Amino acid sequence: MKKFLLLLAFLVYALVSYSQEKMKVAVLPVYDEEQSVLFAHKHAIRSNLITAIANSEGYIAMDMGSVDAIIDVAAFHESGLVKEDERIELGNIPGMKYMLKIEVSSDDSYILFIVSLLETETGIFVHKGSANEYSEKNIPSIQEACIRLTNKLFAEVVSLVKDEKHGTFTDSRDGKIYITVKIGNQTWMAENLNFTTAEGSWCYENDSTYCEKYGRLYSWETAREVCPAGWHLPSKSEFETLLSNVGGSGSNAYYALKDCGSSGFNALFG
16 A cells, blocks of 8 residues: 555656646737637637647646636737736746737638737747638637647647647757658658758848748759758659649649648648
């Protein structure tokens, strides 16, 4: 019996220690400036982001009720801003590292989410801590978009939220982490390479913010040599296999491979 009690005490201690190591994120109410998104969809966006963060390895999300008990929700819906005293109160919660701001808008077919990480201590936006996604106006599409958003937002600091398609790859040359996607029997990088070379690469319009979002541009000579170890530019036959796996060329490929498409490839068009 003593051995059992000691083991139980150790497990409880280990679980408490593990939960304390996870940094907390306060997921703020959804800000809809134009009031163009249904309440049910806004609730689904917020709750699914909380779930996706909870499924990551490095963070946990504070529950909605606890956040809303601190935030003046009505005032937030009007301005999209957290008051200074509210931010300080959130920051006094042990382990509360970030606030996650969610902004939405809608057209006839899609919902656009823009999510941003802010440091709770300062209220300042985190460098590279912003991402956006589109979803159709239904709960399954919103759920998938929330997983992709969490992957994008936390890919550089935590392991990818697990799903059937996606993984991560770390470029050992500079430590950058990229999202990967498995389509059929092939594994593709789901982000453009952003590795700086001595020559033969540049950012569009020499603006580094384009590189952060779209990756670097490479000359053909550099492109053939710049791939990380174990990766290569696709051959014609490999690209044709990709198209076959997503339903063929033309509109089928476009809707499958585009950002928020069914394949998880998430191609960005500048």
